[in-house]
């Protein structure tokens with residue numbers, strides 16, 4: 138049958154949209170199909186609590202989008218995207234009213250870390266300065282020649298370490314150790330495991346190189362800008378259609394799937410042999426998250442001043458406490474004192490709440506598939522560093538891993554990272570291969586966060602998958 142489109146993209150998360158943009162910019166006709174009624178996947182904003190309070194359903198903080206070698210070169214500002222930068226990128230409160238603060242300025246950050254300042258500068262100075270050259274290598278497939286081998290070797294020498302060990306080796310004080318540990322805990326892997334330091338390095342370097350911005354109006358603005366650009370390039374969209382089988386798709390020369398490997402196995406049906414199917418089904422999902430969104434009567438009364446100016450706040454106390462919480466999750470248990478990742482976009486974005494009101498976005502890690510309500514434990518952690526927080530709550534939306542998956546099939550068991558980032562699967566996903574985006578079915582590609590470089594709203598998985606399709610099917 139004659140192809141109706143050059144390419145079909147199934148799923149409109151940041152990776153699906155990035156794939157579509159890469160193809161459309163190369164002059165190919167593209168059609169995007171999305172299961173939900175709205176596009177965006179992990180980049181959507183909705184009134185989850187009360188009228189007038191707009192909450193990011195998934196991604197809220199965008200160091201990886203602002204620092205993405207692909208996204209940052211697109212004319213998204215011309216299509217309405219505006220990054221807003223807080224005074225403090227990330228604050229990490231500790232008992233006694235203390236806090237570590239990551240600021241865009243490396244010297245200012247190092248100064249706040251006292252005796253650990255020089256070690257912090259030695260670690261993050263080169264990475265922040267070299268971000269532009271480093272990211273095309275670290276935000277792409279591993280099995281290829283790096284563009285900057287020396288830089289990669291320097292990054293790799295620290296990145297392979299378990300985060301808790303590296304933090305203890307480099308830093309003596311609670312502040313620097315906790316700051317690094319909190320960033321590394323985005324891995325959702327126990328901090329004693331090798332390679333967890335890589336998350337702390339990438340997120341910290343991004344903080345100094347590009348910042349940890351929010352999108353004005355919410356993460357939906359990232360999606361809207363990408364969609365507006367795509368429409369200008371002639372791409373068509375179809376929402377509210379869950380693709381159940383590859384055979385149901387309109388004829389196209391290439392198909393790019395923004396789905397998890399298990400879903401690919403289902404969509405492919407008999408077109409996949411047993412061996413290929415088993416490989417896809419062996420792909421491991423990681424822990425899930427329990428998510429809370431709040432409508433608040435006022436700004437959060439953090440004890441530490443840095444937290445009051447921070448877009449992101451990591452709540453969990455010392456490195457040892459965070460490591461213990463993440464160990465519990467890795468062992469399939471629910472920590473009594475969870476590590477909470479929180480964002481307070483309304484301190485810089487007045488468009489998201491009625492005048493004088495605020496929102497808080499927060500989640501903690503839980504075992505995959507958990508149905509436990511972690512609200513009380515999360516609130517106790519926030520209250521610990523911001524007494525009086527509970528009195529401000531006007532409305533609350535809580536979602537277990539089951540609710541999260543119900544809103545987006547890619548978040549299976551509540552895993553927000555597109556599959557476990559532990560062991561070999563961090564580097565080689567969905568399997569060890571020189572061509573990780575290709576599937577066993579000719580013309581069909583995987584472009585979701587289950588491919589390199591993994592989770593985050595950077596669009597790099599979609600970009601690389603589309604480039605591969607352009608090289609092979611769509612020359």
Ligand SMILES: Cc1cc2nc3c(=O)[nH]c(=O)nc-3n(C[C@H](O)[C@H](O)[C@H](O)COP(=O)(O)OP(=O)(O)OC[C@H]3O[C@@H](n4cnc5c(N)ncnc54)[C@H](O)[C@@H]3O)c2cc1C
Nearest residue numbers: 148150151152172178179195196197198380585586593594
């Ligand atoms: C609670 C939460 C907080 C997060 N916080 C951040 C953050 O602050 N910063 C950050 O960078 N990242 C964050 N992330 C991660 C980020 O959102 C994801 O890594 C990113 O969205 C992955 O993009 P993707 O395109 O691979 O998949 P997704 O964004 O998940 O999109 C996949 C899309 O495909 C659609 N789809 C799936 N199957 C089908 C089908 N069969 N037919 C049609 N459509 C289908 C889905 O409906 C969905 O729209 C967060 C995620 C969550 C859930």
